[in-house]
Amino acid sequence: MPNGYQAACLANASAYVKGDIRSVAVGSVLASRTLIGETRFPIGMAYDEDTLFWARLMSKASLAMVSQPVMVYEVSPVRSDDRFALNPVRRFLDWRRELRTLTDCNIPLSALKAREGLVALKIARVHYARGDLGTAVRFLAVAAAAPKRRSEAWRCLRYRFKLAARRRLSAPPIKLQGAL
Secondary structure (H helix, E strand, O other): OOOOOOOOHHHHHHHHHHOOOOOOOHHHOOOOHHHHOOOOOOOOOOOOHHHHHHHHHHOOOOOOOOOOOOOOOOOOHHHHHHHHHOOHHHHHHHHHHHHHHHHHHOOOHHHHHHHHHHHHHHHHHHHHHOOOHHHHHHHHHHHHHOOOOHHHHHHHHHHHHHHHHHHHHHOOOOOOOOOO
16 A cells, blocks of 8 residues: 655655565556656666656656555566575666766666665675575675665665575684694
């Protein structure tokens, strides 16, 4: 259910990008052709393409919400995680390049950087869970550098500790030489 949306277009778009308000399920919005205009769904993105599309539209129009659900949107966690596992660096850079185009909608760069942190944290989580600790560490560094709420800061800290512990436990034992 929608929650936290306001009458102010840019405030909605910014809060949406930062993850401060609930995301829009792709088929649950009605928009006029006039509003959509030349805006197109970025089909070449590996993930988060819906956020890019809806943020662009939200920056131009006020929203009217209904209190009753119009659809149920179920996400496959495995499929979702798989999108973050394949070519993570290239896909993240492609996505970030597209995300940064939202500055032409006057969405603040701080909101876009916060989104980068959220997505980087998701990628770090997937790679940590799959045992790719090197990639997890690199994406966690991106997430840690981004502006964030306390909950994301806490998640970054937790993953930093988990990664350090897992790396330490999986390191090969050190052989000490005897003194002669």
